[in-house]
Amino acid sequence: MNRTNETRQPPVGQAEPRAGSSRPAVIVHGVHKAYRSGTLDTPVLRGVDLSIETDQLSVLSGPSGSGKTTLLNLIGCIDRPDRGDLTVLGQQVGRLNDDQLSDFRRDHIGFVFQNFNLLPVLTAYENVEYPLLLARVPADERKRRVKAALDQVGLAAQMRHYPAQLSGGQRQRVAIARAFVKAPALILADEPTANLDSENGAAIVALMRALQRQHNVAFVISSHDPQLKAHADRVYPIRDGRLLPPETAPVRAETAAPSLV
Template sequence: MHPVSLCNVGKVYRLGAVEVPALSDITLDIRRGVFTVISGPSGSGKTTLLNLIGCIDTPDQGEIRVAGRAVQSMPDDELSDFRARHIGFIFQSFNLIPVLSAYENIEYPLHLAKVGAAERRRRVQALLEAVGLESRRNNLPAQLSGGQRQRVAIARALATAPGLVLADEPTANLDSQTGAEIIALMRRMQREQDVSFVFSSHDPQVHAEADDVIFIRDGRIVGVELKREVAREVVREGALEVQGERS
């Protein structure tokens, strides 16, 4: 089972009486435990595709299955719970909660997933150490650099041990060196935690690290590059189904 499958998915934006097709006839499987990049120029539909995969937007046609479940027909509350347990998000502008410290930002998704206090502490501590921000645990986002904020965002996305992490242009607001560090960190975390990462990016550094690259233009897939065959032994069976302890 693929962590993400899209079949004939289409999305149209309506600006008054004008209909602007954002995605047309997208059929796609994201492989399990790989680093997938959706690549394309601005306005090609990368973010829209990522939003549909992330269950924060709905298609006008076709079917989307995430972790084996058809998500477009889920009621809103069920979909929210589904996202909280199965999907992590990393945003271009980091999107940390400004009133929460680094520790609390990472902890927040665990609250949503109803993970017990002891397990929350253990996981947040481990993630802070993994992203190298142990010493910054009590800092608010405003007290962190861009790179540090994105590290917190990565830790937050991985907090609930989701099967799928989506990142929309995660290095766009970072300088090249910091961007490279962030990519390296995500790559390491992806391997360590055996998570499927899906990026939208046209950053060559990201492409270089990708296992799979999906090229998109004018809302259509124009090419797929399977850069590396993923060793079967690396892939943990049922990664998407393995969730954290819940209180």
């Protein structure tokens, strides 16, 4: 919708094919990041090295201020490291300009936010449709995929509802459908259960896990929610901007989910 007249960039943002790929979805090498306040630099990441496999649900875990959201932002290509290399889906994203990064996010990355971040003037259907409009998916295909996505997150009956007419859990389901509907190779979620009660949080965790398994997508979540850690394939603890040795979490029984696309 917003890109109607934009010219696509050369395929520098083209990701490597993920199915059956042996390459990691994300490779972080020697990444530093500091935030500047006036003349004061506050280091947030201090030389992080990390490799996240495709087809896995990974959790960046740590207390507030540990740097997990900053690392997630870097992986999501919405921020740039001060130093270090970052390869996402086979693409060295440090080489991309702002428009190329935008296109890369549009084509390969889905986001789920703590505050849902739905567009309040759009219905649930339209919110889920939006990424497909950006990607210029044809109307018939859009309709099919949006309905399937909403059906999959259990909100087919609420597709005409505006975000204000939905509960917190329902909003997060719409957000998850929005992230999955374009079939990205990488989905990032920042504290997706932080604003939900435990029951809704558990349901959202189960939904994300099921969808991740069904679509074999690399799913990276920043959270200190124990439920999420319990569902993760891999947990990466972060403390004071440094990554601690990863934990392999026990995987629970798979949650079935209908086909999305």
